[in-house]
Amino acid sequence: MSEHRRKVGDRGQVTIPKELRDSRGIKGGDEVKFVEVNDEILIKPPTDDERLAEGYRKRAERSRRIAEEMDEASSEATDRLGEAPDRDD
Incomplete structure (x- = not known):
């Protein structure tokens, strides 16, 4: 503080x-x-509607970027390591 x-x-x-x-x-x-x-x-x-909307837009954009990064990392891992084996539980 x-x-x-x-x-x-x-x-x-x-x-x-x-x-x-x-x-x-x-x-x-x-x-x-x-x-x-x-x-x-x-x-x-x-706290007006436009400020709230801007905050939600920023959060949505950040979430979209994170999802794209995770997809890219997952694709790279699959390319290097191959598909994950099926598990029989």
């Missing part, structure tokens, strides 16, 4: 550190949520 300190301006404004904005995908003009939990205030980045 990283800790960043900022001063609150006269109008209650605080700048979210760039490192945190970048890591959470918060851009200028985005709306964030303030949530009070026990004695803490959490700042939550937006």
Whole structure:
């Protein structure tokens, strides 16, 4: 967990550190949520449909690449070692 300190301006404004904005995908003009939990205030980045869809697209692409790599590795193994023998269990 990283800790960043900022001063609150006269109008209650605080700048979210760039490192945190970048890591959470918060851009200028985005709306964030303030949530009070026990004695803490959490700042939550937006969760909109497009961001969720982008996350799912990235995950699907990663899964597709992994499946392709596994197919390639399996084909290479078959080429070098031949088919696996049938097992009589």
